[in-house]
Amino acid sequence: MTIRFRLNTISTLVCxxxxxxxxxxxxxxxxxxxxxxxxxxxxxCHGAHGQGNKAAxxxxxxxxxxxxxxxxxxxxxxxxxxxxxxxxxxxxxxxDQRRAMARYYSQLRSEPSQASTGQSENPPETGxxxxxxxxxxxxxxxxxxxxxxxxxxxxxxxxxLAGQPAAYLEGxxxxxxxxxxxxxxxxxxxxxxxxxxESDIKPVAQYxxxxxxxxxxxxxx
Amino acid sequence: MSSRIPLLTVAVSFAxxxxxxxWVGTRDQSTPTQAPAKTANAAPADRDDTTESATKSEDxxxxxxxxxxxxxxxxxxxxxATASAAADFAPPARNEIPDDEFGAMVRKGRxxxxxxxxHAGRFVGNDLQCANCxxxxxxxPDSAPLWAAWAMYPAYRGKNKHVNDFAERIQGCFxxxxxxxxxxxxxxxxxxxxxxxxxxASGAPVAKDLAGRGYPELDxxxxxxxxxxGKQVFADHCALCHGSDGQGQRAADGSLAFxxxxxxxxxxWGAGMHRVNTAAGFIKANMPLGAATLSDQQAxxxxxxxxxxxxxxxxxxxxxxxxxxxxxxxxxxxxGKTVNGVVLxxxxxxxxxxANVNQK
Numbered sequence: 238m239t240i241r242f243r244l245n246t247i248s249t250l251v252c253x254x255x256x257x258x259x260x261x262x263x264x265x266x267x268x269x270x271x272x273x274x275x276x277x278x279x280x281x282c283h284g285a286h287g288q289g290n291k292a293a294x295x296x297x298x299x300x301x302x303x304x305x306x307x308x309x310x311x312x313x314x315x316x317x318x319x320x321x322x323x324x325x326x327x328x329x330x331x332x333d334q335r336r337a338m339a340r341y342y343s344q345l346r347s348e349p350s351q352a353s354t355g356q357s358e359n360p361p362e363t364g365x366x367x368x369x370x371x372x373x374x375x376x377x378x379x380x381x382x383x384x385x386x387x388x389x390x391x392x393x394x395x396x397x398l399a400g401q402p403a404a405y406l407e408g409x410x411x412x413x414x415x416x417x418x419x420x421x422x423x424x425x426x427x428x429x430x431x432x433x434x435e436s437d438i439k440p441v442a443q444y445x446x447x448x449x450x451x452x453x454x455x456x457x458x
Numbered sequence: 459m460s461s462r463i464p465l466l467t468v469a470v471s472f473a474x475x476x477x478x479x480x481w482v483g484t485r486d487q488s489t490p491t492q493a494p495a496k497t498a499n500a501a502p503a504d505r506d507d508t509t510e511s512a513t514k515s516e517d518x519x520x521x522x523x524x525x526x527x528x529x530x531x532x533x534x535x536x537x538x539a540t541a542s543a544a545a546d547f548a549p550p551a552r553n554e555i556p557d558d559e560f561g562a563m564v565r566k567g568r569x570x571x572x573x574x575x576x577h578a579g580r581f582v583g584n585d586l587q588c589a590n591c592x593x594x595x596x597x598x599p600d601s602a603p604l605w606a607a608w609a610m611y612p613a614y615r616g617k618n619k620h621v622n623d624f625a626e627r628i629q630g631c632f633x634x635x636x637x638x639x640x641x642x643x644x645x646x647x648x649x650x651x652x653x654x655x656x657x658x659a660s661g662a663p664v665a666k667d668l669a670g671r672g673y674p675e676l677d678x679x680x681x682x683x684x685x686x687x688g689k690q691v692f693a694d695h696c697a698l699c700h701g702s703d704g705q706g707q708r709a710a711d712g713s714l715a716f717x718x719x720x721x722x723x724x725x726x727w728g729a730g731m732h733r734v735n736t737a738a739g740f741i742k743a744n745m746p747l748g749a750a751t752l753s754d755q756q757a758x759x760x761x762x763x764x765x766x767x768x769x770x771x772x773x774x775x776x777x778x779x780x781x782x783x784x785x786x787x788x789x790x791x792x793x794g795k796t797v798n799g800v801v802l803x804x805x806x807x808x809x810x811x812x813a814n815v816n817q818k
Contacts, residue, residue: 300710370552371748373594378748383699385709391716392707394698422698428749 264341267334275329279338282322287345294404297450299345302393306339312419319417343393360447364440375432380441383425387448394422403439403446410438546669549597549605549658560653567654570647571596571604574636575714578647583638583811584770585706585714585723588651591635591731593744596658599670600743606671608659624652634729637770639810673739679758683734685797688763691756695746704767720767722807727772733790737761766797771806779803 268287271278279287282295289297298306312318313327314335327335366372368388371379381388383395390397398406412418413430420427433441555561555568570577571588572595589595596604611624622630625648629640641647662668693702699716700706706718718724730736742757744750752760772793776782779801783794793803 366552371594373598376748376750378593382747383715385715386711386713389710391709395715397710423695423746423749425746425749 263334264337267330267338268341272329272334276326279342283342287342289402289405291400291402291446294402294408296401296405297397298342300450301343301390301396303336303339303343304393305396306342307336308421310335310339317419319412360444361440363437364442364444367437367441368444377429377432380445388445389448389450397450398445399448400450401445403442406442406445407438410442547605547662549603550660552595555657560657563650563653564657566646567650567652567657568595570650571654578632578641581632581638581641581647582636583809584636584718584725586636586717586725587714588631588636590717591740593747596655598744600672600674601740602672603658603670604655605658605662606668608655609662609664609666610671624655628652633773633810635725635731637724637726637729637809637811673736674743676735676738676742676754676757679755681755683738683758683762685759685763685766687756688759688761688766691752691760692763695752695756696760699746704764719764720769722770722811724769726770726809727791727793727803727806728774728786728809732765732769732793733788734758734761734765734792735790737765762792766792766795766802768800768802768805769807770811771803771809773809775809 266272267276268279269285271281279298282293283289283298284295287297287299289295289299309318310323310327310330311332313320313323314330316324330338367377368380371377371382380398383391384398385391385395388398390399409418409426410430410433413420413427414433416427418427555564566577571592574582574587574589575585591602592598592604593601596602599606607627608624611627612621613627614621615627617630625643628648628651629643632638632640692700692704696704696719700719701716704719705721705723706714706716709715725731731740738754738757738761741761742750742752742754745752745757772782772786774782774786776785779794783791783803787793795802
């Protein structure tokens with residue numbers, strides 16, 4: 238009886254342990270090892286800490302808002318946000334797993350990807366102007382009004398732009414203009430992207446790529 | 459109960475075996491140990507100092523003709539939707555500030571204007587910046603641009619019943635909209651703000667009511683402004699940025715991003731924006747930022763909702779809400795009126811709280 242009792246206790250403990258391990262580690266496992274044949278490890282493109290890969294144009298995920306990240310995974314899965322690589326991955330994850338992955342990355346610290354200052358030391362003046370002041374004559378607010386000073390991000394719905402790869406940012410602005418990405422909450426980004434000139438896109442992307450995601454610079458610009 | 463134990467033991471043993479196999483297979487895993495990065499959303503979700511959460515969603519209508527109370531903006535009201543295009547004056551470009559002593563003061567004024575907490579914090583008692591209500595650094599038509607205001611002073615103001623010069627007008631902003639302490643006359647903060655306004659008005663005619671001045675005056679709404687409809691407009695169009703509790707949001711670096719619209723860190727019961735008609739005009743012309751698409755009725759309704767929330771006391775408070783309301787508040791003010799069973803102004807946090815120096 239004592240043996241059985243002890244075995245029972247140990248089994249229960251191990252069982253609980255394994256369940257909790259499974260529940261907690263799952264997003265981390267998926268991030269590091271992928272899932273089955275369809276889900277490549279997230280870290281292979283987005284970095285071991287979700288910091289992204291600037292050289293290759295893969296965005297940083299670490300520290301972005303969970304609702305934002307979840308919405309992106311859902312949009313990849315549905316095809317509303319067009320992306321040939323992300324679509325099968327997002328589709329292979331259950332809705333719960335997408336939510337768990339979003340939470341996992343939202344809780345990682347933002348770390349600049351390795352090439353954070355190498356890409357464009359001196360972003361073009363036109364990019365800075367649009368980012369910091371907008372162009373109100375065309376009803377374009379300053380990017381930093383919603384994305385925070387230097388694009389460090391605001392809350393759960395306005396993701397950080399600072400230090401994201403320029404190619405990625407440029408691609409998103411074009412995707413909104415071409416209807417290949419949903420406009421986001423209240424359609425805000427689709428409406429703003431539509432008002433941009435073609436010549437705005439590269440400079441403003443370069444401006445934010447050159448900013449530090451951990452910038453502690455306070456206040457307006 | 460004891461008869462179930464063997465079965466349980468078998469099941470649990472099997473689970474243990476599976477768990478061990480699972481564990482061996484994944485033992486190189488490392489659970490993320492990074493501390494959760496706190497998001498910037500500092501908006502306290504549990505704030506209960508507003509009246510909105512109260513019991514019934516009773517409509518509070520503005521009585522009388524909503525447009526009858528003239529704001530200080532003179533002359534004809536341009537059609538709000540297209541007003542910005544109709545501005546007949548353009549301020550100098552940002553990069554045209556001269557590189558001399560005067561230009562340095564203009565820059566100082568601009569910095570105060572856009573980051574008031576940092577550059578004039580000792581006079582500020584809330585979490586607002588000048589540029590929150592005067593968009594585009596005080597340049598945007600229909601957002602009370604400085605270039606249109608500058609040459610309209612000195613002017614008689616009904617609010618204090620005497621002729622005010624521009625410096626006194628700015629002092630009023632600090633006292634009411636910024637819920638602070640007015641900088642003393644001659645203080646560099648005032649000089650800098652005057653310099654910035656003066657420079658923005660370079661070439662503007664004196665004493666001419668330029669198109670785009672102040673906020674547009676909306677026609678009286680078809681239906682009386684409604685708190686409950688406004689609440690819905692707020693949830694649909696405003697809460698994304700200002701928070702569902704209206705307390706705004708901070709950026710990831712801790713700086714102010716979206717301003718609080720009510721509560722102890724917002725404008726007080728003496729500010730122009732606390733008047734429903736003023737707020738409605740501002741909202742219609744400017745909100746949501748860059749996508750000002752609300753109907754007149756929606757603007758009135760959401761202004762009614764926002765301005766029916768508790769906020770810092772009117773600095774002219776006489777000791778009695780009803781007396782203060784009678785003396786200083788017109789029909790477009792909700793101060794002293796009962797909303798959802800609460801008399802607004804009765805539980806107002808103190809005004810002029812600059813003693814709590816803003817920590818960034």
